[in-house]
Structures are given as C-alpha cells and as structure tokens.
Amino acid sequence: MAERRPQDEILEHGPALYFAYGPDQVLDYVSAQAPHFFDCTPEEAEVAWSVFLTEHPGNAKGLERRARAMATGERQPPFELELRSRGGRRLWVEVHETPVLREGRLVSMVGSLTDVTQRKRREEQRTRFEDQFRQAQKMEAVGRLAGGVAHDFNNLLGVILGYAEMLRPSMLPGGREARRLGEIAQAAQRAAGLTKQLLALSRRQVLDPQVVDLSTVAREMEPQLRGLLGEDVRLELRSAPELWAVMADRSQLQHVLMDLANNARDAMPEGGVLAIELVNVTVGEGVAATPTVLAAGRYVRVTVSDSGRGMDPSTRAHLFEPFFTTKPKGEGSGLSLAMAYGIVRQSGGTIDVLSTPGHGSTFTLYLPAAEDAARARAALPVSGRGRGTLLLVEDEEMLRRLTREVLEAQGYTVLEASGGSDALNLLAEQDGPPDLLLTDVVMPGLNGPQLAQQIRRQLPHLPVLFMTGYTDEVLTQDGAVEGAPALLKKPFTPEALLRAVDEALWRRK
Numbered sequence: 242m243a244e245r246r247p248q249d250e251i252l253e254h255g256p257a258l259y260f261a262y263g264p265d266q267v268l269d270y271v272s273a274q275a276p277h278f279f280d281c282t283p284e285e286a287e288v289a290w291s292v293f294l295t296e297h298p299g300n301a302k303g304l305e306r307r308a309r310a311m312a313t314g315e316r317q318p319p320f321e322l323e324l325r326s327r328g329g330r331r332l333w334v335e336v337h338e339t340p341v342l343r344e345g346r347l348v349s350m351v352g353s354l355t356d357v358t359q360r361k362r363r364e365e366q367r368t369r370f371e372d373q374f375r376q377a378q379k380m381e382a383v384g385r386l387a388g389g390v391a392h393d394f395n396n397l398l399g400v401i402l403g404y405a406e407m408l409r410p411s412m413l414p415g416g417r418e419a420r421r422l423g424e425i426a427q428a429a430q431r432a433a434g435l436t437k438q439l440l441a442l443s444r445r446q447v448l449d450p451q452v453v454d455l456s457t458v459a460r461e462m463e464p465q466l467r468g469l470l471g472e473d474v475r476l477e478l479r480s481a482p483e484l485w486a487v488m489a490d491r492s493q494l495q496h497v498l499m500d501l502a503n504n505a506r507d508a509m510p511e512g513g514v515l516a517i518e519l520v521n522v523t524v525g526e527g528v529a530a531t532p533t534v535l536a537a538g539r540y541v542r543v544t545v546s547d548s549g550r551g552m553d554p555s556t557r558a559h560l561f562e563p564f565f566t567t568k569p570k571g572e573g574s575g576l577s578l579a580m581a582y583g584i585v586r587q588s589g590g591t592i593d594v595l596s597t598p599g600h601g602s603t604f605t606l607y608l609p610a611a612e613d614a615a616r617a618r619a620a621l622p623v624s625g626r627g628r629g630t631l632l633l634v635e636d637e638e639m640l641r642r643l644t645r646e647v648l649e650a651q652g653y654t655v656l657e658a659s660g661g662s663d664a665l666n667l668l669a670e671q672d673g674p675p676d677l678l679l680t681d682v683v684m685p686g687l688n689g690p691q692l693a694q695q696i697r698r699q700l701p702h703l704p705v706l707f708m709t710g711y712t713d714e715v716l717t718q719d720g721a722v723e724g725a726p727a728l729l730k731k732p733f734t735p736e737a738l739l740r741a742v743d744e745a746l747w748r749r750k
Contacts, residue, residue: 250623257353264311264347266290278354280328286576291485295331303336309360311347313342323358323597333361345659372558388419397635403643406734433732453491454610455519455541456480462495466502466515473512474505485610489588494608497581501545501604502577502657507601508549518544524609540590546603560594579653586619589622601689629746630654634664636684636694642710644679647735648742661687665695675698677745706745708733 252259259275270289271283279286279293294300303320310317319337331518338352405426412419459478467476498517498559505515522542552560561582585592589609596602631653638659646654656675658664661684668675678696682689691703710731729741 246582249735251347255557257355257630258491259353259572261349261351262290263349266497277330278324278326278334278356279547280326280330285327293324293326295325299323307336307338307350310338310693311350316343321361323680331446332356332358333633334358341664345733356682370703379447393637395731398433400639400643401731402433402734403640404588405429406649406736429732441688451491452486453494454484454486454567455543455608456484457495458491459498459517459519462498465499466517469552470506470515475514476508477514480515481521481555483521483539484519485521485539487588487608488543489608491582493584493588497584497606498543498545500578500581505545505547505549505602508547508551513548513601515548516544516546518542518546520544521610524607540607543608545606546601548601551598551600551602552594559593561592626653630656630673631660631677631742632656632664632668632675632678634658634659634661634678634684634689638683644738647738652705653742660684661689661692661695664692668696672702677742678703678705679742679745680705680707682707704745706741732743 253273255272255274258278259267259270259272261270262268266289266725268287271279271286273283275281275283275286275468292347294304294346300322303322306317306320309315319335321333321335323331333356334354335357336352336354338350340347341349341351359634401628406421408422409419409604412422459480463476463478469474492638495570502515520542522540523538525537561578566618581594585608588599592604594602594604631648633641633645633648633655636646637661641659645657648655656667656671658667665687678693680689680692684692687695689709693707697703704727706727706729708729709730727745729738733741
C-alpha cells in the first residue's frame, strides 16, 4: 500500500476544493470536497463549468477575468462567482486559478474554490443598511425643504381663506361676486391639499392619530379598491383574526393603501393579482423584521403584493424619492409613494419593498400596535365667546393682521407681537396676565414652545394654543410642552380659529 503524501491529505480534507479543466471548460478533475460545494461526488461534478453558474450579474466580472486568462495565458487576480449546487443551493466562492501552458498553448486551467457565502451575505447586509441610511438622509433633507416651503405657503393660504370667509356675508347669495369669491376659496382649499402632500412626504404633517382597526379599514375600502383595480386584476384580502389595533391617522392610512393599489394596477396592465394581508407580529430586541431594524414590540404587518412587471434595482433605489416616477411625462407627479413613506414613518412604522423584474413587487408595512384603546373625546362646550385678553404671536404680518381682526371682531382684546422676544417685552408692560397665549410654532429666535416655556415660569396655568402647519420635534424637546399640546392647523378659517380659542379657554376652567 502506497504511503499517503501530505498533499493527498490536503486534497481530501482541506477546506478548499481543487479543480482542473481544459480549453473546452469541462471539469476533468474535482477534489473530494465536491459534496460540500456541488452536492454531488467528484465524478458527478466533471461537467461543463456553466452547469454550476447562476445568472447573478456579479458573475460577469469573474467570467471576464477567466476568459482573459484563457486567451492570454496570464494569471488573473482572484474573483468571486455565485454557484448553484446540484440540489439548488446557492453559494458564493472565491476562485484562484492559473493557466497551464505547453509550448505556448493553453492545455489546462487549475485552481481552487473557497466558500465565502457567509462573508458575502454579511457584506450585502451591510451594503443594504448603508443604502437605507443614505436614503433616509436624503429623504430627511428633502423633507426639511418641503416642510419649510409648506409652512410659508400655509401662512399665505390662511390669509386668502380668512379674508374670503370674512367677505362672504357681505355678498348677495348666488350673485356673480359670491360665485367668484367661492372660486377663490375653492382654489385656496385645493392649494392647501398640495401643502398636505408636501408635509406628508416631509413627515411633518399634523396627523390625527386614533385607535384604528386595520381589518375594518381594509374591508370598508374593498369596494373602492376593486373599482380602482378594474376587472382584470383580482383582489385578495386576508386578515388575521383578532388583529391588533394601531394608533394612526385613519384617513392617511387609507391614502397609503389606495396609493399602493394604484401603483400595483399600473404594474399589471394586462391583469393579475393584488394580495393584501394583515397579520400580527412581535419583534424581539435587535430582530431585523425588514432590512430596517425595528424596535422591539408588537406590530401589525401589512403586505401588499402584486404579480406585475416588478422593478429593477435602480428603480427600487429611488422609489420613495419625491417626484421620481416611471410614468410618461405629465402622467404622474411622483409624490404618491413618497407620501406613503412619510405617513408610515410619521406613524412610527416602516415601509420596505422587495421586487424582481418579471416577478412582481411586495410592499411591507410595519405599524406599531396601540397599547390601549383610546377613549372617545368628549365634545367640548363653547365658552363665552369674546371675553378675555389674548397674546397673539405670529411672525407672518398678513396672517397676524387677519387673526387679530377676526378675534377683535368677536370682542377679544388682542395683544399683538411679531416674535418671541417682542411678546416677552409686551407682557412685561402689561398690568395683568393674558387669558391665552396664541402663538405660531416655528419663528425666528424664540420659537413657540420656547416662548411658552418661558412665560409659564411666571404664569404656570396660562393656556397655550399653537398655530402650525406641521409638527416638529420643537413641540416636545426640552420639556417645552407637557402633555398633548392644543393645536390649530394651518391654514385655518375664521370659524376654526374662534372654535380653537374657545376650546383652549374652556380647558382653563
């Protein structure tokens, strides 16, 4: 019996697989590690290399180096390939190979394979996280810009709507002037809808969160969804029994579902299937339920899957960006999915998409479950309108002038300031405290919450009503506002302003 050499032990028990193949690229030698790499014996692996190659686009670079080595006889740097074993298992390997020449002619390629699947998966996961982080940064930057534009636009719309409403009683009902004024108000309301879109994608929209049963919402929307999808698309709606409630804005969640359904319909021009599934999931500490790591807790997972055309990686990478659309010019604003992203994120959840060309798309939403059912808010009685002194703080002059005019017309005494510092100086000159602080949220210098914090050091029970077109972290940072702040959403009508002031004054009692 021949003595075994060290190289025999390496070929039989080493971690790498060794191989050799000729110019025809048919393997004529495979070492004993074939079962680990190919799920077959070495003899069964002696076939053409292409049998084990997948269609992964990452293989192109390695195959190019292999072709260059065979054509020139020059050894190339190591490269990576994705292989598919006989059993269908996919694995990544690092390939080291050397051309063997005789009399200047290629006679063989010899080399080794090392399994790098785990390393490759870690790299891909890290790349996914880095891409998501960059996307989040980009969305945040766009959101700040959109939020700033919407804030200023809401102030102007408030002036337009306010004066239009004040002029209405002086118009002859049904007359030409009244109709024209109605057109002005209607156009302003439509413009306010556009600011809501900007605020939704910036995640600064003033939402109306409440306890929502998503299964009920989905069932109620089913006729609308079927009408939107048309006869060629079959809708499958599945909901787990005893689905947990979520705390979110009901109308905005309806918009999200409609936008996703509309997107799916466009991806299935020849018909197909749209499946919406709602289930309860519990996420543990550090568990990645999606490529985005969620905080531990209970979630309702909403999966919206279509059998449409799917998307390539480039499209997926830009899908939630504002104004990105694959539709022809003039047929899409590119805001719908950006709004959906903003609404879900502002509701404390996440949204992600998986898609492959030719194999449809799956949008997955995770919304945190509501811990307790909200009690219905009792209707607030109206206080004696027109009694009291109000400290009005607003940096937009036209809106401040309109607001003062509306309040004084109802009998209120209004102290007017253009900013936080002016308000503090004005307050110091008064003999007595005001009955209400009515202030904008975002202002140069002292913002609204900071102003409220300073005033409440001297007047701890003074009620505060914030005017805002969007929410921001300034409402709660540094303890500026305790509890749920009273908010008047911009743009507002005179009646909405008076009602909000009434409620804020009633709360004091």
